[in-house]
Amino acid sequence: MANGNPAVRRDELEMLIRARYPVINVVSYEEQRVLAHVQRIAERREKKVYTWSFNTGVIPAGLTEQSARRTDPQTRDPLAALDRVIGNIEPAIFVFFDFHPYMGNRNFAVIRRLREVAAALKNSYKTLIIITPTMCMTEDLEKDVTVIDYPLPDLTVMEDLLDQVLAEVRDNPQLVIDLPPESREALLQAALGLTFNEAENVFARALVLQGGLSAESVPVVLEEKKQLIRKSGILEYYEAAEGFENIGGLDLLKEWLWKRSFAFTENARAFGLPAPKGALFLGVQGCGKSLCAKAVSAAWKMPLLRFDAGRLFSSALGSTESNMRRSLAVAESISPCILWIDEIEKAFGGVGGSGGDTDGGTSARIFGALLTWLAEKTAPVFVIATANNISKLPPELLRKGRFDEIFFVDLPNEAERKEIFRLKIAERNRNPDYFDLDALSKASAGFSGAEIEAAVVAALYDCYYAGRDLEEGDVMLALAATVPLSRTLSEEIRKLRDWCLGRARPASTGAPEVPEGELRKIELE
Template sequence: MHIELSPMERKISVANNQNANMKKVVANLFRARFPFLYISTWEEERVLSFIRSIASDISLIKTSREVITWKLTTGLVINGKPLHDTKNPMKALEFIENYEEPSIFVLHDFHIYFGEQNRCPDFQIVRKLRDMAVNIKQSIYPKNVIFISPILLLPVELQKDITIIDFELPTFEEIMGILDEMIDVNKQNGRITINLKENEKEKLAKAALGLTLSEAENAFARAMVEDGQLDVNDVEVILKEKEQIIKKTGILEFIHSDFSMDDVGGLENLKRWLKKRNKSWLESAQRYGLPSPKGVLITGVPGCGKSLISKAISAMWQLPLLRLDIGKIFSGVVGSSEENMRKAIKTAEAIAPSILWIDEIEKGFSGVQSTGDSGTTSRVFGHFLTWMQEKTKPVFVVATANNISSLPPEFLRKGRFDEVFFVDLPTYRERVEIFRVHLNKRLKDPRATGTFTVSEEILNKLASLTEGFIGAEIEQIVIDGLFEAFFEERSVTFEDFEKACKKIVPLSVTQAEQIQKIREWANVRAVTATPREDLEEYVASDSNSHDDICRLSGGRTIDF
């Protein structure tokens, strides 16, 4: 029996060659006479192509079967022809039960009869399906029924009769197949300029992971028509498509980061560590034998660049940055907090490779040790820890914390984070770089600069005046100096910044005891984000010995 495939299905059938193992599993379920299967997916066309490829392959299923679909709008459709009076679900089920041919029935959106949005299921249909389960198993004609729906919804009465099949989103190979075909088609008409090396094409396909085939095809098409060409810079277009997925969850937030690593002054040790892991999520890295990095925990003094560098990773790696607000996870409805965490993780994995950023994680999980919420926080935290340990999808977790001592020890053990970095008060050299970043960023207008120039002499003077200042305080000094000059309607001078320095009482003075405790914790548990040469210069500038490094700066001095 010949089945004509649609153009979309022909494209999908090429990609489905990568799903041999999945095909074998589903074919065995068909042969074993499993009466009801349930596939939760948005990709109806891709699933239909997948099922038809199995139904016609006698090497898998032994007896070829006819694929018959049902929709509320068309009823049952056989060989492209709708059957009269089968839009009614009971009539359709009766036809299926009495049909005397080897067949696979695919029922679209049948979950509306299973009860949704606090509505009770249609018990007549549920009862009919339970009766059919026995008849389908015992029929001399091999038959199976597959429910396809965007959501997974099962009434309790049918949970023992229906088998759920996990139909994953398109693989890297499938998306590469779509991209290659679109490039080949374009070569024939020559309307779009293709400027992609093999590794750049791989980067585009990887960026599209987490999209359906239709969404990936739309993203590639959009990238082509926006500027008349397709190149590696079109990764940004792919990320915009992924942003739509995030917006619909309501739990995760898609962060548009305008920062780059050049906007981060100092922390060169951490920067080098991150730079070495760039492109580690590509297929070429996996072939090389490298696993995708799990994540990094950045702790240290507040206001010293932890959140800033988290945003800069996204720009360096060209991966979507998702912020998980732990507060949105917890809800007043019993059981919903655990489900929210599962949903957030599933979404992050769906658009992988991605970066999952959790800011001030110690505050979000502050109730782990308590029992005031009936253990909800502990269960959510436990689920998150298990996922971090066992995750296989390339989701890089960036967690920041100010008071790391409030987190349970199991959170810090190896296998969950690749490394724990400590960000301390900026050293002399780092303060120079932080001033350079903020002055160059803000001194754009000639009316503001006048004769003032950002010279090494000026930067060194400012760094000397700000011993013990955090990065946020240095930024505020630049802003306060500009306000002073703007108020007096003149260009800025060094004296404006010098005056601003004297006004600020740094955090290192107001919270000296807390900072010392953080440093003592980090000395044996974390790696300093500042390289050894900067620390030595810091110690030398204060006329201290090298033995004072551990006292003046927390974290082990390991260079990457």
């Protein structure tokens, strides 16, 4: 199948070559795609292209393996290869593969020679390009080597690839292609974030698994993205099976999210809509913030990545910052996707406080990196952050521009509790019409959604032990035996409500009942 034909920031690579930047580090896993791009530039600039790897040494680009064996084997040595770059007379571009292991801090000879190459090539028509999967620049080379990130295939490249895949299988009567415009765009959007080879492989996999390509091929592509996340070892991939219909209440929040589900299409870009940045969910524990994050993934048909602060922080010096950068890079590489930062105050609550320097400033540095990324990211990564304790959140996180909106998720009101009971009873294979949902809703004033579900489960345990089916009275007893958080944490909830008043949008219409003990005592006489 064909090679992609990208433009790197209006062909930044060609601009650097024309400006005679001597040494360029291109960060990309797609060696062949970058090499093809370099060859097109060299053809336009009338330059030759040479490649280097440890197995072949320096050889003209495009040589067969058999021909490569007859070249000078001495240039397999990194120092000899760099000597060849300096000694070459004609205008040329040298592309080095897998050279980064020789650029470590202890390889003083290679680092010294690279700096000499950079100085020698400034006054020549030669360029050295080093392709590495990740940025691995030492301090000694920071001023001599220019680093650029080679972007993954964009929508245009994916369209060309899909068209060529379809052209190759068009005459196969055993394959069924059913891709109307909406399904085609959904498939292409799902493929964004994959490398060219990964996209080519996953299209072929869908053809084999499903006997064709259709809207049903989107989950196959998302499964490929799941493998990328597993390989990273930092983010967690969540299988989101529940949609908005499985959430009781939160009507305003669900409406806001649903409207933004259409903003990731090319039609939205043409209309002038930017991709939505994300939302911060503040509220009482157990009221559906995390469930809503999972439902967004199912409703939007996008991968859901959970950012785990416990995996981020590491005892190894410097690895925490590296993990942070890698996490954000992985999220961008598989976009469009949803990045879920659960209980964000636990990860960054100490930033700026009296204990903010106990880790040598690591928390402050990674928090600053996150803030910068939230404000400046261009990749379609929708960030959902949840928090229970607003007092621990750094004020910088709440500034406009980090998130599109801040929502306050309060305790469910009576109508919402009724809907939650209906959903939770139905999930346990019982008919909710056989229960007095109004009575259950009234009896559960001040309960969160999680507490309602726990009461239904507790009643089921009692009924199973007693050898009979679930009845309304069993749920009533379970509710009576539960002390909800709205009573034990009434002061904290009141403070949270006071803070969110005028600062955050309500997630639901209507107001919840005020728990007992929260009413203001006024002396009238």
